[in-house]
Amino acid sequence: MSLKLKALLKSPWVFHLSTGSCNNCDIEILDCLTPRFDIERFGMLLAGSIKHADVLLITGSCNRQSVVRLKRLYEQIPKPCLVVAVGECALSRGLFIPSYNCPVPLDKIIPVDVYIPGCPPKPEAIIAGVVKLIEKVKAGK
């Protein structure tokens, strides 16, 4: 494992991006930050700016207007970075697959490291996914 990734895993700062979701996944992500689930015990903090972030956490079904913004954000995040897709919409667009406004799924736009399914996923599922991501990077895969 490179030193850069090792340093990243100690305290990954997360940038939360909603590409047109219904806000349910976003509420569950906020749940993770509250003391009940307390994702900060893994060192995770929400970053206010994409330039401070190590992890890009994406919800929503990537509509035509937000794809442009998503690409711009991905160019700005310091590399190496990790990309987490949360929720059915970010994974496969869910029931918005035939929608005129959602032409391409997220993982055809930028590379995704971990998928967390659910509509919305429970905070436990988000934590499990994130921990799996950390284990995966630690194992050097």
Add this chain to the structure above:
Amino acid sequence: MTREEILNDLKDRFKDDIIDVFDKSPKRVYIEIKPDSIVRFAKYVFRDLGARFNIASGVDTRQHIEILYHFIIEEINLLISLRVKLPKSKLEIDSLAPTIEATNWIEREIHELLGVNFKGHPDLRRLLLPDEWPEGVYPLRCDYQEWDENAIRDRGV
């Protein structure tokens, strides 16, 4: 005024403009009117009856394109929906935006999604669709066809 007084007043005052009145429930009434008289009618409901403009909705019913303007008179809890049927050959209606400012954005949205031309609208730009969306393609029409060759419509499994 009570509900009956308002409905009778509208029926008397606009008897040439009203095509049909559908009394759905105590809280709701649909009034179908001629497209030409929408501005006069809506102005009367909004200014003189003191109704609040809630929202407008557009529907493609294959034969026509319907626009429903929903007005609420809050004192008596009555929702008046003004229904206008536009033929597919002539999708034009006078804009309400100079009279009622709140209709500005919803008319822009109906314009881009259903292709209705609002005459006299101050600023008929796109509201939601991206800039690269082709002209003359209206996504909420029944006969909408996929135009984007790069779109992926399967789940990849």
